[in-house]
Amino acid sequence: MLVLREVTVRFGALAAVDRVSLSVEEGERRALIGPNGAGKSTVFAAVAGALRPVSGRIEFAGRDVTKLSEPRRARLGIGRTFQHSSLFTGLTCLENVALAVRARRGLGLRAWLPRGRRAEIEREAAGHLAATDVSPDGPAGALSHGQGRRLELAMALAARPRLLLLDEPAAGMSAAESAELASMLRALPPELTVMIVEHDLDLVFAVASRVTALAAGQVIADGTPAQVRASPEVQKAYLGT
Numbered sequence: 623m624l625v626l627r628e629v630t631v632r633f634g635a636l637a638a639v640d641r642v643s644l645s646v647e648e649g650e651r652r653a654l655i656g657p658n659g660a661g662k663s664t665v666f667a668a669v670a671g672a673l674r675p676v677s678g679r680i681e682f683a684g685r686d687v688t689k690l691s692e693p694r695r696a697r698l699g700i701g702r703t704f705q706h707s708s709l710f711t712g713l714t715c716l717e718n719v720a721l722a723v724r725a726r727r728g729l730g731l732r733a734w735l736p737r738g739r740r741a742e743i744e745r746e747a748a749g750h751l752a753a754t755d756v757s758p759d760g761p762a763g764a765l766s767h768g769q770g771r772r773l774e775l776a777m778a779l780a781a782r783p784r785l786l787l788l789d790e791p792a793a794g795m796s797a798a799e800s801a802e803l804a805s806m807l808r809a810l811p812p813e814l815t816v817m818i819v820e821h822d823l824d825l826v827f828a829v830a831s832r833v834t835a836l837a838a839g840q841v842i843a844d845g846t847p848a849q850v851r852a853s854p855e856v857q858k859a860y861l862g863t
Contacts, residue, residue, distance in 0.1 A: 701783030
């Protein structure tokens with residue numbers, strides 16, 4: 623599904639990602655872990671198309687996408703959530719997700735639609751909200767932090783991605799909210815490929831089937847959660863032991 627071959631991303635003289643290679647199979651739940659500055663979000667940005675590598679190759683679904691723009695990659699099926707909120711806080715939760723559905727269908731945000739078409743879009747949006755346990759009513763700006771993150775997940779799912787990139791989805795959540803999120807992620811369709819950047823290791827080890835650990839822009843471990851948890855390099859660089 624996704625292959626990175628010797629990918630390097632630089633900011634001036636700094637190699638934020640240094641010759642990273644990894645492959646993700648269709649339907650896999652892959653987590654990227656590592657300390658701050660390890661290069662995790664930069665890898666995501668390179669995969670999504672927000673940053674272009676200075677060297678290396680990125681393949682998605684058997685196609686070289688290294689030079690494709692972010693919108694073109696999104697149309698191929700790469701979806702993404704961000705570390706910081708991207709909600710329309712003055713709109714209801716249903717309206718937020720309906721906008722994501724309209725965008726996927728190539729409909730302008732203000733384009734007039736017949737009542738039946740609007741109802742169809744709202745039904746789909748309501749389904750995504752139900753899957754993430756978010757009420758459709760009330761402004762998005764009134765949600766708790768954890769509920770807002772779940773709404774962002776619903777919006778990402780509305781794009782119907784083949785590969786979903788979740789950038790710190792549990793950031794700012796309580797332990798209970800994080801556990802609920804882990805249950806939701808485990809319940810996602812099995813054919814959906816998911817990559818997660820996350821500092822909450824309880825969530826990572828509960829959801830991921832495979833984990834890649836980064837430090838200083840390089841891969842230091844890759845394997846099952848148990849293998850990565852036991853890695854001396856990971857314990858030294860990330861777990862502090």
